[in-house]
């Protein structure tokens with residue numbers, strides 16, 4: 001990856017705090033009726049973990065991430081960072097959404113600089129923008145505007161926009177869902193490398209079992225809406241992982257079975 | 266003839282190689298250039314040699330101007346042989362030059378020389394030229410006065426409308442109080458306020474600024490509001506997770522995201538404000554192009570009225586073009602949309 005060495009001199013803000021999702025339930029109101037989305041979900045993520053959240057579409061994974069990000073408050077239960085309940089968004093917990101949602105009126109550089117600017121840190125930490133751009137290999141495109149980028153490039157910018165803040169928790173909501181399979185595979189590797197290098201805690205929502213298997217140290221499988229935890233599976237394999245690893249293939253069979261798809265495999 | 270042969274047989278210039286590869290475009294261009302300059306030469310001849318129905322001044326000057334146009338067209342085509350960029354520009358102008366030449370010729374014949382169009386209501390072209398050459402100080406004075414009034418009213422209206430729109434889009438409390446007022450007053454044509462404004466304000470000038478500001482402000486406020494209201498909520502989520510406060514969300518997210526809408530409102534407001542500008546100048550302000558029109562009508566100076574209309578058209582289209590330029594600059598991140 002381009003420029004990875006440029007970052008090596010930076011202090012690495014490794015995660016030190018645990019994330020505790022504590023019996024969380026959540027519901028939306030849909031046409032006047034309550035729509036239960038999360039039902040007593042609880043799990044704890046140790047600092048530096050890489051947890052994949054796997055579940056059928058519409059079960060409540062994004063909702064859970066919004067709660068972790070602090071964009072919404074759960075109806076019941078609490079999400080804690082080292083025993084302190086999350087009350088609102090904080091730049092130590094940054095989300096990469098499924099859509100890159102870059103601001104079309106900002107150049108690539110200014111999009112990446114967004115977090116520093118919002119926190120009033122742009123003056124002192126401007127160099128971090130260039131480093132983050134180098135990290136995702138987009139330095140030559142820093143003056144481009146979002147409409148000039150491909151889907152994969154836009155998603156990389158979104159990743160750089162998150163990394164520039166050196167988050168303790170990187171929250172990824174199907175960030176690779178819309179990419180072609182080649183770009184997807186290479187970005188899976190890049191994200192894992194960044195996680196190893198920087199030591200943040202990663203929370204990855206995906207509906208792609210293979211993606212969860214090659215990336216995460218642990219996979220939490222959710223039921224249909226309202227989501228409950230169906231299984232919590234450690235993935236004890238070294239990186240870089242191989243898709244054909246018999247251990248992973250065995251795990252895939254098991255997870256697909258949990259998702260009710262064993263017949264197709 | 267030499268012109269055609271130069272273009273068709275010229276060997277040295279790079280344009281000539283173009284002409285050989287694409288002669289179908291060049292030959293009509295030459296014919297068109299000849300026809301266009303012929304139409305202007307004919308206009309010059311008719312202007313100079315036929316007697317006027319009613320005496321208007323500036324006959325030789327207008328004839329000279331027509332000859333000048335004819336010569337410029339030919340010169341432009343010849344210069345275009347060496348400079349392809351200029352040539353392309355000139356070729357684009359040729360059809361319009363021909364059409365205007367024929368129009369001016371017919372106009373001159375019907376109005377100035379044959380008296381088919383009743384006089385003095387339809388002055389000939391040199392009658393208009395006479396206004397421009399003899400009355401230009403008054404016209405310039407009128408343009409400056411109109412621009413001043415328009416600028417002040419538009420600026421006030423745009424700024425106030427913009428902030429009202431932002432506040433409507435952002436604050437529920439503000440919306441609760443202001444939205445009903447806007448719904449009640451907004452659709453009333455600003456001109457309806459004119460009689461009240463003229464006695465409620467200390468001067469007709471300040472009253473007119475108020476009316477133009479009102480006309481401009483309403484569409485700007487509505488469009489800014491809808492722009493702020495339709496900002497993709499995910500933009501706010503992104504900024505909030507990155508540590509943005511409310512001020513940042515308004516100034517760095519909502520407003521830039523709403524700007525394309527704001528410009529639609531500015532264009533609507535600008536268009537509507539011209540009507541109020543001219544009406545206000547005719548009804549009370551003793552300056553500006555509207556006042557000039559009124560004054561010309563009082564003196565039955567028909568040529569002056571047409572001349573003022575032309576100046577007004579140039580001024581208004583100039584202001585619209587200026588706003589387009591500003592928009593293209595501010596929204597340069599977008600791909601180019603409508604051309605004015």
Ligand SMILES: Nc1ncnc2c1ncn2[C@@H]1O[C@H](COP(=O)(O)OP(=O)(O)O)[C@@H](O)[C@H]1O
Pocket residue numbers: 028029030035037055056057058059060061062063064225
């Ligand atoms: N703001 C909202 N208002 C009402 N219903 C919502 C809202 N956001 C999500 N939902 C509903 O909650 C359920 C879970 O959504 P989501 O968390 O996005 O699922 P996932 O990310 O697992 O696909 C869906 O049925 C969705 O329609």
Ligand SMILES: [Mg+2]
Pocket residue numbers: 061062063173174
């Ligand atoms: Mg989702």
